[in-house]
Amino acid sequence: MNDPKVIVPLDFSEAHEALAFASKVTPQLCRLKVGKELFTSAGPQLVEQLVSRGFDIFLDLKFHDIPNTVAQAVRAAAKLGVWMVNVHALGGRKMMVAAREALEPLTHRPLLIGVTVLTSMDGLDLAELGLAEPAIQVPLLAQLTKEAGCDGVVCSAQEASILRQLCGTDFKLVTPGIRPAGSEQGDQSRIMTPEAAVAAGSDYLVIGRPITRSADPVATLHQINQSIGYAG
Numbered sequence: 001m002n003d004p005k006v007i008v009p010l011d012f013s014e015a016h017e018a019l020a021f022a023s024k025v026t027p028q029l030c031r032l033k034v035g036k037e038l039f040t041s042a043g044p045q046l047v048e049q050l051v052s053r054g055f056d057i058f059l060d061l062k063f064h065d066i067p068n069t070v071a072q073a074v075r076a077a078a079k080l081g082v083w084m085v086n087v088h089a090l091g092g093r094k095m096m097v098a099a100r101e102a103l104e105p106l107t108h109r110p111l112l113i114g115v116t117v118l119t120s121m122d123g124l125d126l127a128e129l130g131l132a133e134p135a136i137q138v139p140l141l142a143q144l145t146k147e148a149g150c151d152g153v154v155c156s157a158q159e160a161s162i163l164r165q166l167c168g169t170d171f172k173l174v175t176p177g178i179r180p181a182g183s184e185q186g187d188q189s190r191i192m193t194p195e196a197a198v199a200a201g202s203d204y205l206v207i208g209r210p211i212t213r214s215a216d217p218v219a220t221l222h223q224i225n226q227s228i229g230y231a232g
């Protein structure tokens with residue numbers, strides 16, 4: 001069975017750019033992610049278009065609000081047919097439980113994922129917020145996310161092996177901050193290469209700019225798939 005591990009974020013400002021990228025790849029090669037920039041400019045219609053082309057879509061809107069609002073938001077996301085949706089774990093247990101309960105009655109239930117600590121943040125960023133370093137804060141939030149009945153977390157691959165031990169084999173680990181050797185780090189802090197991320201236990205690798213900004217995005221995607229032993 002084809003089960004691509006790479007999720008490519010469609011971090012574009014216009015729908016036509018996202019559709020152009022989607023036309024060059026297939027659902028066997030990668031999954032796709034729609035985040036705040038594209039969703040704000042192109043809206044739910046674009047998400048439905050991508051779903052209708054057969055792609056697994058991760059709707060990365062990181063909902064963070066009171067329980068009732070987040071519950072209604074994830075339900076609206078599920079109606080678009082997305083494969084994965086996420087909330088901020090810092091929204092707390094009651095918010096995550098409400099989100100999970102809102103999805104339970106649905107026939108099409110997307111994976112519900114909690115964002116632990118953004119991969120752009122390091123220990124100093126967290127200290128400014130009165131939070132512990134990633135090695136402490138991420139497992140704490142992952143444990144809470146699991147207890148709330150969510151399907152997994154967004155974390156950095158640097159935390160993958162400890163979370164795999166703590167949360168078990170079925171708990172999905174979705175890891176942005178992936179940087180193939182030699183690519184630019186940009187605004188990411190907690191990074192890892194695709195090969196090391198898979199070895200550490202990541203289920204899904206979110207890889208954006210190293211693919212979308214490369215001279216030949218499709219060739220780069222093929223190279224990454226090959227490097228992690230996925231034939232596509």
Ligand SMILES: O=c1ccn([C@@H]2O[C@H](COP(=O)(O)O)[C@@H](O)[C@H]2O)c(=O)[nH]1
Binds near residue numbers: 115118177208209210
């Ligand atoms: O902790 C997080 C959560 C989400 N993201 C998103 O992933 C991609 C990463 O893109 P790159 O170009 O590979 O840096 C982007 O859409 C972020 O919004 C994250 O990076 N970290």
